[in-house]
Amino acid sequence: MQQIYLDYNASTPIAPEVIDAMMPLLHDYYGNPSALHWAGVPVKELMRNAREQVAGLIGCSPGEIIFTSGGSEANNLALKGFYFKNKHKGSHIITSKVEHPAIKNPCQFLEQIGAKITYVGVDQYGRVSPQEIEKAITKDTILISIMHSNNETGTLQPIQEIGQLAERYGIAFHTDASQSAGKVPINVNELNVDMLTIAGHKLYAPKGIGVLYVRQGIGLEPLIHGAGHEFGLRAGTENTLLAVGLGKACEIANTHLRNPALKELTDYFWNQLNEAFGGGVQLNGHPEERLPNTLNVSFVRKIGQDLLNAIPQLAASTGSACHAGSIELSPVLKEMNVPEEVGMGAIRFSLGRHTTKNEIDQVLEWIKETLN
Secondary structure (H helix, E strand, O other): OOOEEOEOOOOOOOOHHHHHHHHHHHHOOOOOOOOOOOOOHHHHHHHHHHHHHHHHHHOOOHHHEEEEOOHHHHHHHHHHHHHHHHOOOOOEEEEEOOOOHHHHHHHHHHHHOOOEEEEEOOOOOOOOOHHHHHHHOOOOEEEEEOOOEOOOOOEEOOHHHHHHHHHHHOOEEEEEOOOOEOOEOOOHHHHOOOEEEEEHHHOOOOOOOEEEEEOOOOOOOOOOOOOOOHHHOOOOOOOHHHHHHHHHHHHHHHHHOOOOHHHHHHHHHHHHHHHHHHHHEEEEOOOOOEOOOEEEEEEOOOOHHHHHHHOOOEEOEOOOEEEOOEEEOOHHHHHOOOOHHHHOOEEEEEOOOOOOHHHHHHHHHHHHHHHO
């Protein structure tokens, strides 16, 4: 039976070139990168190269790249690390209502220990308004954290405008770019961000590795204390194997960024669905300002999970949860005011480098057969 994977926003396969780059670290390069002898020096050089490769993807200095265990740790370091280091300046943080739990939950933790968090809403497309963020700023505001793109709908946020706003008010700005990095061009200086999160397994690197970009001069309290690894921000011997893998993945991603093929295939998929079902299918998220690979659609008055269950050979996802026969709408779609009869039929299809037109045509056939 043919199996088709359209869940690249959840996780990507490791690129062959990434595996090749990692292989020597499984055999020959076993030294500690902090060691000054013959076994450590080459490994330190590999780490330096990996930092340069990641920095090349987002336009920063290699010394501003902090390797972490993934996007969640990077987000926690950005939020908690900044709060603990800077709470003497103020205790107010602004974020949005459609953030990933890796932002929402650390914010809720900080609220328990004295932080004040403002969660700004979004419009019907899931976009935050810079004006709403400006209204939320107080003399106590020390940090703004808004995701670069939404993991469910793919909607891109007006990060550059928010960054300019943050700079004008002298407030630090973090963006979670876990879904965006490697899919759309990102330059930290053009975006005016002070911190940015990358998750390796979203861009064809292994799971268990991520990055927090930290602009020089931004003070953070480490979450993990020990020796002075990662410029004193994350103690523990570096995971050289996975860092080298992520570095290579970022280098490869740079060559794919402006290839229109993925967006064209995603648009083709949506146009075919629209042609087949008309008003029976609705797009969730911004029609234009969205990741080139992400298509979140609702099959009106259907249940998304039931449709996926009927096509077990298709890997895709739905943000809504089923509990004892009732449907709980995805929190993101709820914040976008998507009606329940529409939102309960939502499915996120996320395409990747390996997705073909033949696969999309096959998925269209499966959906038509199931719904008809």
